[in-house]
Amino acid sequence: MTDDVLHLVRRATWGPTPGLLEEVAAKGPAAWLEEQLRPASVGDPVCDAFLGLFPRLKLSIAQSRARFRHGDWGTMQQLSYATIGRYTWSRRQLFEVVCDFWSNHLNVTNPVTALFADRHDYDANVVRRHAFGSFADMLVASSRHPSMLTYLDGRFSQVGSINQNYGREVLELHTVGVSGGYDEHAVDDVARVMTGWTFKGDGTAVFDPRRHDAGAFSVLGWSTGVHNTAAGPQVQESLLRHLAALPATARQIATKLCLRFVSDTPPDALVTRLAGTYLQNGTQIVPVLHALFASPEFAASAGAKTRRPLEGYVAAVRALGAMPGTEGAGGADVLFTQARSLGHAPLSWAPPNGYPDVAAAWVSAGSTLRRWNANHDLVVRRKPADLRWPASEPLLTSPPRTWGEFVGTLVQRLLYRPTTPREASALLQFCEKQAASPVVQGDPWLTTRFPALAAMALNAPAHMER
């Protein structure tokens, strides 16, 4: 395995596994990436079987509404569990990383009671459907989905009684950004253009022309004349497609993709190039990702990102090789609870700006301590107990001769790179061994105390490098 394989896998997945690193090395990073960008071509039997535990996610909005009492959290819970399970076990790893990215960019918090019948549909038909498609399509789909219409109040905004919530956030967060050159007047105009959506009794969204403000408006180079109210949806779509294709939006999305995949301080030249790629390709995402991963800035950015709590936790589960159970939520419920205790449960960020993706935003002593405890729980298989663990898995097959080699092998196995002298000395001191002392069968540090040693390797700051 070469350094570029490890770098790519750390960034493009939820964490390496020994098998995945071998696969990428064998196929070559470029070929593997190609495959990842066509997720339908990647077989995913383990994850498919796991998702069978969550039948509610297949229901339409109307079916969910008819079947469950108002405020039933069950479907949203299944979404939470399915999401962390997909991150952990899907072989379409890059797709799952990008879904997480868009879920935060077009954030709609889950779970929240009012979304009980539709949030899973937002996930399927807005985020997952368009994650590798065009941003303009995703933006339009989000704007008229019941979840977004509830979350940002679009359903309550109508001609003569405007709610600016969505109008503001679509500019500030979804498209051009706070420095995108719009004013309060533009916020109001966008809010007015977007009026007209309401809900049917079955919980689906419907456009009601009587609620639409069919006036003349202009926003950031786009304009409409006074129009027929029935044309509202087309007018809205044209506005959103215009916003999606503005240079400021291109820069904002390019910057955020760089924050995700390259660095907390995105290189300006790369942002400019990626914004250009985005615009030249009609807001298509995949060409931008291609350009990003092929860039010298990406290649030079190894070590420049750190994992957030959820990523550190999921990466630990992946490193240890735990697979989903077959009962209940397959252990994903416990994964989710642990992620929540780390302050980073998937889809759970409350404000509309999504989880931050810069390391400085995640500095937390409490979360750090819980991460260490969660690592220990994983290694001793205490939580989640109902995962399937590799049979009698010795993390290290054929123990090395000396403790120095032993610790080195352990670090290589869990952190995927040779140990540093400091890590080695810390771990040797931890198990009261000298580097040269021989490994003797029956030593408690090979058996009962081994989990503490393995947890300690996962607690090394290097595990948090993305």
Add this chain to the structure above:
Amino acid sequence: MSLAHAPLDRACDEGRRWSAAAVLNRRTMLKALGGAVTLVATEAVHTQVALAAPGYTGDTLVVLSLRGGFDGLSAVVPGGDRAYYDLRPTIAVPRSRLLQLDGTFGFHPSLAPLLPLWKKGNLAVVHGVGSPDPTRSHFAAMAEMERAAPGTSLRTGWLDRTLGGRGVAQDDAFAAVQIGSPTAPQSLAGPAPELATSSLSGFQLTGPRDDADRRRWSTCLSTLHTQGPTTIVAPGRTALTAADRLATLPGAAATSLYPAGDLGESLADVARLVKAGVGVQVATVDCGDWDMHENLGAAGDGWMSDKLTELAKALAAFATDLGPALSKVTTVTMSEFGRRAVENGSGGLDHGHGNAMFVLGGGVNGGKVYGAWPGLEDDQLVEGALAGSTDYRAVIGEVLTQRCGAGSLQDVFPGLATGSPLGLVRRG
């Protein structure tokens, strides 16, 4: 954002679940997008910090969040406003049961444990407190109240900005603590560090088998965290320092002092930290389950009575536990909104607006209900709810300037108009 208009939302689960901080998260992105304004504001704060004298000497500010929509009208009852009894035919507290405070107000009988503090002058009430944001969504109202920067793009919380203004160091483990849940409230969102934990006893490594093993773990983690990205190793070292320090703290007060339950346990932990002198500047504690849309109960028993009993006993125990340290602690209660003045068809109360805040501490000019009473007549209500005549930020602002050494409040509460002080607390 808002999930409001929550009449649709009868179950209102958020109101209860917030207390577990299930969907609350603490950190916001500062460098990232849409944060230009935030960044500028933050940098301004930090410039100020560099010049500020180190060593905070003000009060410990305890913010007790009554999540779910606390009904101030049931707690501090305007029995002297005759409309009150018309509006609440089945759930009003009978005049004969009120613990009379003045000509207008009386405590709910379940607040009896607070009367001694009231009489001693350590406890005050501000009634008719409102938020500039009229939303009645739990979700949106809490977010706005804790951001406390209406009309700006700031995404930090007011407590974070308060700490930022004091130049709290990143490795100061105990300057800001959230006790009772593992994630801090949005009021602490932003760059200042905080320690959030379900309980002090829970803030420890679970791997070690005994004290000797704990030292072994601590040494190893400490060595490992001498190398690596600052954003990973710095909180690691802070966690170790905090865990070590917590392991040596004097024990908690007798558990019999506090009522059973999370609130008592959390306040006992706060008192323990304060008395140990570890440098707590702000502490946040949540007390949920106030979202009483149905069966609120009678004065003597039921949901409201039980909750008020727990609240009063816990606050009284906290004051007793602190003892002389109460002179340097100010506690304020907050809630995202009050409830409608008129009871609903289920013997409960829907989401409203104006509310009551309790202020407890050694520096409080207590024994008085502050604030201009908005009144409960039809034309005085806002959409069926008590109006807000005092901005909650003004109440906190007065505590910050008089007790917590704050100068200008512009960074903490941008855009807050300076009004005449209520006289709620003495300068200290």
